[in-house]
Amino acid sequence: MQKLIASVLLGLTLVSLHAQQIVGSWQFDGNFTPQIGAPITAFGVGDFQTAIIDGQQAGVWAFDAGAYLIVPNGACPNGGGQFLNQYTLIMDVLFPTIPGFTSLLQTNPQNTDDADWFINPQRGMGIAGDYFDPLNRFQNGEWQRVVIVIDTTSPSGGDNTIYRVYINGALHNIVQRPSGWGRDGRFALQDVILIFADEDFETAPGWINNLQFRNYPMSDAEVADLGGPTAGDLPVAFGVTGSWNFDDTYDAQVGTAAQLVGAGNFMTDTIGGQSAQVLFFERNSYLRIEHGIAPNGGGSRVNQYSIIMDIKFPSNRTSFNGFTCLFQTNPANTDDGDCFINAANGIGISADYGDPTNVRFTANEWQRIALVVDTTSPLGNATYKSYVNGVLQNQVQIPQSLGAGRAVRAPECVPRVCGQQQRGRQRVHQQPAAARLCDERRGAGGVGRAHSGRHPHPCGGRCEPRRLRR
Numbered sequence: 001m002q003k004l005i006a007s008v009l010l011g012l013t014l015v016s017l018h019a020q021q022i023v024g025s026w027q028f029d030g031n032f033t034p035q036i037g038a039p040i041t042a043f044g045v046g047d048f049q050t051a052i053i054d055g056q057q058a059g060v061w062a063f064d065a066g067a068y069l070i071v072p073n074g075a076c077p078n079g080g081g082q083f084l085n086q087y088t089l090i091m092d093v094l095f096p097t098i099p100g101f102t103s104l105l106q107t108n109p110q111n112t113d114d115a116d117w118f119i120n121p122q123r124g125m126g127i128a129g130d131y132f133d134p135l136n137r138f139q140n141g142e143w144q145r146v147v148i149v150i151d152t153t154s155p156s157g158g159d160n161t162i163y164r165v166y167i168n169g170a171l172h173n174i175v176q177r178p179s180g181w182g183r184d185g186r187f188a189l190q191d192v193i194l195i196f197a198d199e200d201f202e203t204a205p206g207w208i209n210n211l212q213f214r215n216y217p218m219s220d221a222e223v224a225d226l227g228g229p230t231a232g233d234l235p236v237a238f239g240v241t242g243s244w245n246f247d248d249t250y251d252a253q254v255g256t257a258a259q260l261v262g263a264g265n266f267m268t269d270t271i272g273g274q275s276a277q278v279l280f281f282e283r284n285s286y287l288r289i290e291h292g293i294a295p296n297g298g299g300s301r302v303n304q305y306s307i308i309m310d311i312k313f314p315s316n317r318t319s320f321n322g323f324t325c326l327f328q329t330n331p332a333n334t335d336d337g338d339c340f341i342n343a344a345n346g347i348g349i350s351a352d353y354g355d356p357t358n359v360r361f362t363a364n365e366w367q368r369i370a371l372v373v374d375t376t377s378p379l380g381n382a383t384y385k386s387y388v389n390g391v392l393q394n395q396v397q398i399p400q401s402l403g404a405g406r407a408v409r410a411p412e413c414v415p416r417v418c419g420q421q422q423r424g425r426q427r428v429h430q431q432p433a434a435a436r437l438c439d440e441r442r443g444a445g446g447v448g449r450a451h452s453g454r455h456p457h458p459c460g461g462r463c464e465p466r467r468l469r470r
Contacts, residue, residue, distance in 0.1 A: 023075045024213035025236050029059035036236055037213070038072040053092070053143050053209060058231035060207045068106070068197035073189050075215035083188035085152040088218045091195070092209040092229040094143045098123055103198035105148065109190055115198040116187055117148050125165040125172055128179040136172050143209070143229040144168055151217040152188055156181040162217050163187070168228035171220060210234045247277040259288040271366045286328070303375040308368065315363040317341070327371065339371055339386070347386040347393055354386070354394030361388060
């Protein structure tokens, strides 16, 4: 019996392209590979080790004084400027001692001037001579979760200035008059940021376990929810209402367990040269996914969402009527699906499957497919867009019943993946963070390619290179 193979990384997302996002997250588990975002690189002397954090073993990066991390900034400009003016950095760090001023953040990619966030010798954190509440100091020899929240559009001169520093979820300091404050000024971020760097080596040896970068200023309550350092990963399910790994289980990373209706089994496959867990399922089988999203777009159903899949089909996919269903919004599965791959390897619906000269789905290859839907968009310029490996493949101009008729049903109902009975047998690969359900429409241009690691956050956007600030 012929078989179809599919790896699905599914997400229903309801966030605009430039909305609040986690744009980078790194764990240092023996490498600089990101959970979200792009790999970071290191300058200077350091090595990967293990440490005990909150009673559990964790992978960490140990670094000498003068070493630092070079972190790509994948976020688009915000705050009305040419650079990233609103952001949050989170890190779990340990310094045995603070011998002098110790840099945590350098916004100048060339590292040719003073850093922009320090621990001072009295173990306060800040800048411009403003370092701390003396009752809540940074502690030597202890793992701590430190957070800096920046909004350069906020006013300087008082507690409304959003240069705020936190330790283990508690507010540590508000720098009221940061030097060089203002939109696109000293604290705005360019394409690269440096962690622990300083031009005249005001640094110290230490360890880092987690690093996360967000493109918005977190609130006091959001930072408090993060709490203190942990051996595990920092939360990455920002805006995500469902996420599935399929590592020998249907349990969810976020949300409720998926259900396979029909026959299938877990197995391994190779993606990008690495072994990954996959779920094989037979023809006429499908995944039933609880989306958990409240109605949006002004209607009684979910009208704005995205779906992201890593999939692989063999060349015999077209032997089953030529069409392969990827998504069905009808929980009863009593009508036609809502996203198909056609016989010419286009993706779409309503006889609109894309310009054949555009990027196409390719047999026998793992590919990342993203579908972005907004049923409130106008017919003729509809937001029903499909992407292959981050590249726009098709925009269905006039989807049949674009309005509420084909919106995802009420929150207690479920979308079905590959639910059309005539459409062939498939294998689902769900890598870490493999299936995602989120609560807003997302841009899919930065989703990228299928790989065996965790899926990047589906909100990620691509930006044009920006000129240097200094």
